Amino acid sequence: MFGEILREVVEQTDGGLASVLMGFDGIPIETYNTDGVALNVETVGAEYSAVLGQVRQAAEMLELGNAREVAVQAENMTTVIRLLNDEYFVAMAVAPNGNFGKARYQLRLHAPRLLESLT
Amino acid sequence: MFGEILREVVEQTDGGLASVLMGFDGIPIETYNTDGVALNVETVGAEYSAVLGQVRQAAEMLELGNAREVAVQAENMTTVIRLLNDEYFVAMAVAPNGNFGKARYQLRLHAPRLLESLT
Numbered sequence: 001m002f003g004e005i006l007r008e009v010v011e012q013t014d015g016g017l018a019s020v021l022m023g024f025d026g027i028p029i030e031t032y033n034t035d036g037v038a039l040n041v042e043t044v045g046a047e048y049s050a051v052l053g054q055v056r057q058a059a060e061m062l063e064l065g066n067a068r069e070v071a072v073q074a075e076n077m078t079t080v081i082r083l084l085n086d087e088y089f090v091a092m093a094v095a096p097n098g099n100f101g102k103a104r105y106q107l108r109l110h111a112p113r114l115l116e117s118l119t
Numbered sequence: 120m121f122g123e124i125l126r127e128v129v130e131q132t133d134g135g136l137a138s139v140l141m142g143f144d145g146i147p148i149e150t151y152n153t154d155g156v157a158l159n160v161e162t163v164g165a166e167y168s169a170v171l172g173q174v175r176q177a178a179e180m181l182e183l184g185n186a187r188e189v190a191v192q193a194e195n196m197t198t199v200i201r202l203l204n205d206e207y208f209v210a211m212a213v214a215p216n217g218n219f220g221k222a223r224y225q226l227r228l229h230a231p232r233l234l235e236s237l238t
Contacts, residue, residue, distance in 0.1 A: 040181075043180065043181060044181060047173075047176070047177035047180050047181055048177060050173045050176070050177065051170065051173040051174055051177055053173075054166075054169045054170040054172075054173045055170055055191055057166065057169070058166035058167060058169065058170055059191070059193045061162060061166050062159075062163060062196075064193035064194065064195045064196045065193050065194025065195040065196075066193060066194050067193045068192045068194065069190075069191070069192040070189070070190070070191050070192075071188075071189070071190040072174055072177070072178070072188070072189050073186070073187045073188040073189075074178045074183035074185060074187060075184025075185050075187065076182070076183045077181075077183045101220070
């Protein structure tokens with residue numbers, strides 16, 4: 001179930017490379033990689049969990065309400081992260097010239113289904 | 120000079136609230152707030168400097184090249200951050216229903232001018 005959704009969000013996004021459903025502790029529940037893309041999901045998880053920890057702390061300190069989405073654009077990859085609840089998030093890696101807007105849309109669209117499957 | 124650009128990016132963005140040019144150490148160089156918006160820039164700076172520190176570490180560990188942009192969407196505010204060089208970034212706060220795409224565009228558009236003024 002998770003795997004299907006993870007595949008769908010990547011396949012529906014031009015330049016979509018991989019996706020992961022992960023706990024804030026950096027441990028992946030399920031991942032999807034397109035052919036030829038070798039992302040070390042555990043390293044990605046550890047690094048982005050630290051980023052999200054800081055983001056949630058910032059949102060709390062600044063009284064911004066819950067953080068919903070974090071996007072990081074780097075030279076070689078864009079990462080879009082959708083926070084699902086207090087424990088889990090879903091992230092997608094997109095090529096630099098990929099469709100960033102579509103990636104955000106796909107994650108937002110499928111977040112309720114993922115959340116439902118989690119509980 | 121900085122002040123003019125910071126004002127321009129906010130005014131050109133529907134829902135633009137405030138902008139800041141800041142060092143990664145969390146110390147602001149210049150800020151611009153729209154009327155009635157009281158953001159505690161020093162707190163924002165301290166919190167987002169920590170986020171950006173983690174983002175840069177993640178980008179390095181994952182060999183993603185330099186981080187260019189970070190966007191955080193929370194319930195009450197969206198923050199778009201454009202990294203300018205190894206020392207400085209520019210950030211804009213946008214209302215939740217504001218124009219996120221325009222905010223990104225404005226920061227990207229004006230980054231070279233800010234960078235030029237910094238050096």
